[in-house]
Amino acid sequence: MNIRKSRIGRIPGALIVCACIVNLAGVRVSAQTETETERIIRQYEDYEERFAAIENVEDIRENGFTLIEDQCFSKLLETFGEEEVSFFPIMDRKFNRLALLIADSEGRVLYKTNQLATNNCRLGEMKQPTKDLAAVSFQDVNRDGRTDIILITDCVNDEGKYAGKPYKVGDVLFQREGSFYRDWRISDKINRFSMNKSIHFIVSYVRDGNSTEALYTATSLDELLKQGFYVIKEQNYYRTFEKQGRLQVVPGVIEMAEYDIFMIYLVNEQGYIVWSFQPMGDYDNLYALKGMGYSDLDGDGMRDILVLGRYSYAGPQGELLIDTRCSIYYQRTDGFDTDTGFEETYQCTEDDTVEGLTQRIREYWGWTIEE
Secondary structure (H helix, E strand, C coil): CECCCCCCCCCCHHHHHHHCCECCCCCECCHHHHHHHHHHHHHHHHHHHHHHCCCECCHHHHCCCEECHHHCEEECCHHHCCCCEEEEEEEECCCCEEEEEEECCCCEEEEEECCCHHHHCCCCCCCCCEEEEEEEEEECCCCCCCCEEEEEEEEECCCCCCCCCEEEEEEEEEEECCEEECCHHHHHHHHHCCCCCCHHHHHHHHCCCCCCHHHHHCCEHHHHHHCCCEECHHHCEEEEECCCEEEEEEEEEEEECCEEEEEEEEECCCCEEEEEECCCCCCCEEEEEEEEEEECCCCCCCCEEEEEEEEEEECCCCCEEEEEEEEEEEEECCEEEECCCHHHHCCCCCCCCHHHHHHHHHHHCCCCCCC
16 A cells, blocks of 8 residues: 555545445435435545644644654654654544654654554544554664664554453554555554564564464464474363364464464364464463363353463563463353453462362352362
């Protein structure tokens, strides 16, 4: 996708689709829908006009944008001349949309863009879930001798299944003559395969060609192993699940950017993956797998899976932080459900054990007698 300098752009395709007043079945859309469509279009046009009006750093506030001051930097960007230029990230707080400015020493805007992955989390909507710019890095990641820009934003959905749960969105802007461009295919893979956890992850993928894609796309254990998946043998067992049959439980990691990305797979006797789990969630690294348990936890007579691990991540100042977390997967007729209830009632500590947590979880489900 090419990123052009400031001008009022076209309305995004998803918004154009909303503007249609006849659906595929030939039914005319109600006047109320047309009014909503018109409102969205007016919002977009107003937003783009305000963004286009920013020609100097002094224009940021008066056009309804806020400067993210702790992520402003002076850098030498090769195609913008021999003097350092200033990098200014700005937010439209009304719609939670991020934009970037490159300005000269006198504050004149040389380049700007709002065509970013984080502004497309909700296609067809003006308001986005972006809350802040978490990290910025300036590196040559495509090895063309020009400094590129790597971004990670913090996002939180206000509604829906994952409301209130923070997540990250990564992006890369590649420098070319006097401007930058995005490759949407690269941004898509960064975010679809959870390579947006840190700048190190993104660089490892874009510059060095490492990837976690196999963790999500492999169909067999052999395919995983060929892609560098390391099996944690101490917890690699066959287990019989009442509704799923006899399966091999295969926990393991793929190493990327000096981090261990942890996944668990259930593999049938033919070697094919029939289920997978991602206990580490949004953490950066598996610090230690403390144990796994297989017993009926919720009292329905079927064997469930309990995973107890310690996971590391970078704090606000880049410091190493470690959390202990248990993940519970309840067996169902058609697979497994991930626990969301017990996790909200109990905070794990490094002293917890699989045996102790098994008892706590059973008490949560109302068990009164240890079987």
